[in-house]
Amino acid sequence: MSDEIDFHTPRFTIKRPAVRVDQQGEATDAERVGRAMQAFARDMGRTAATYMESCIHCGHCAEACHFYATSGDPQYTPIWKLEPFKQAYKREAGPFAWLYRTLGLKHAVTAGELREWQELLYDSCTMCGRCTLACPMGIDIAGLVAQARHGMFAAGLVPHELHSVAERAEREGSPLGATPKVLKERVEWLCDEHEVEIPLDRPEADVIVTLSSIEIMKYPASLVALARILKQLGAAWTIRTDGYEATNFGLFSGNLDWQRDMSLRVIRAAIACKAKTLLLPECGHAYGAMRWQGANMYGQPLPFRVLHVSEYLAEAAREGRLRLKPLKDSVTFHDPCQVSRRGGATQAPREVLAALGVELREMPSPGDANWCCGGGGGVVTLHRADEHRHRAFEIKMKQVEATGAKRLATSCSNCRLTFDDGQAHFKWDHRMESLLELVADQLA
């Protein structure tokens, strides 16, 4: 039976489990280790092998990680989060593996170590990639963590909440119960309530709009905002109930098959309606999953372009199609890691903010070096991660307060959710807003 989702707190996830089950399936410890290593090795391409060979144990990555920076606990050093997998690589798969095994220089990884590392790989890494900026060898640690999560999923060692929501997403099409039926009901309600048109299941459309379940369930005003903007732009668009959810908890949890299923649902829906553009929602990981990994899940180039909504708005602003009333306010912008630093679209929201005419007040270390909100990579779903996630959030509060900006915006609903949770926890007097909704409010 599925865990019940708690919609009565600022952070939407399953209710705190009375008994945690952080281990899935029946298997011996040896089988779990074997599966973990097999899945990890399956993804061991040239790039990952280069990284595995290249760490010089300098520790610079520690300073870049919000979980280390706010705790001072060395176990949160990003590269340490991969230690069992580094050990296993050297012992089983590296160029000198035979030497390590023969001389007994590296011990075989145990299921106990994998269980111990679950907290480091899931609760303590948002895969924000800030550590890569600090690494003098340029190791993409976040990419390796994603790969290690494949191993952990295969071993059946995924944290309770994350497995629960990912499994629900695979089964129902949404991690938060935003099933096609719920989506239809929400859309009908929003159309009546706000007198907008949200076209569902059109057989053909230039733009297919995808959503985050967080938007559907917590921030439905985002759909209204998008509908108003797309109306002004004269777009022929649709939302397809056979492929609308873009957040991809398969990616978070480490199940490559689920990641592929979730991506293919959306891709097939886009192809079915002959879309020229697939519009991704205000969601960071959705961008990474579809913009940079979607075609690889599909196995060939996608027959449409993939844009984050901030890129779509920036393009419309650049072409003079987006007509806006100026917003006379100071705003600071929180960069979603997967869209900016890791996605390459750092400038898009800034173009949109410039089109809005706001006074943009950048945070200390803005843009590509921005600190993560602490909730990415599925961390915000985990109850047991709350304490150190909140600690990490204190960095964001200080950053925001340093700007003195009146308003705070982002273009990721998961970041927004994390900010809402942080705001409630700290009784903070700042409220995160959506860039999309700021734009919709200023349509001329």
Place this chain on the structure above:
Amino acid sequence: MTLLEFARGPALAFSVAVFVVGLLWRLAGIFRRPGRVDHSVPRHTDIAAGGARAIFAKMLPPRNVKTRVLAMANAYAYHIGLAVVVLAFAPHIAFVKRTTGLAWPALPDWVTYVATAVTMLGLALALVIRLTDGVLKLLSNFDDYFSWFVTLLPFVTGMSLLPPPAEPGPLAAHLLSLELLLVWLPFGKLSHAVLVFVSRYRTGADFRRKGAAV
């Protein structure tokens, strides 16, 4: 065969062979693995240039990311010192010329003496930092300490050659210490001398494709 003859002859040949074959083996272990075909539409297409840029950009401290200032400054100091001593000290150039026929101008001796002092002090400080810093203590293993030892050893044995002694023992010891470093290099973290180009290039190229930050 004297110890010096051994150091100059079979030991040198063996260590160079292990160095070359070991490094090639390690690199082959990486490059034999499959590359990925990326079907996503690139944001930028000058991917090789992105890789090359990352090699140089990563030589500088990261912008807007806090760094371990002392450890980083120290690493700059002993890497530069090491390069000066190895590549610009007249007796080292003479050794390379005798062995390979290649030669280049040397820096004045006093410069290399300063570089030697900087490197040795830097390596000593690096060890202190490694032994006292919580993060580094956690990350460190045999490789870190042995690599430190084989890097420092040629400096220690080299110091015994100033001024040049009459007996051949210290020179043999110096050569053997260098040969130990060459033999160890492909197996441990010192191979970052080569891997740094591969790793930085790989990330620089992949991230340039996406427009992501390195």
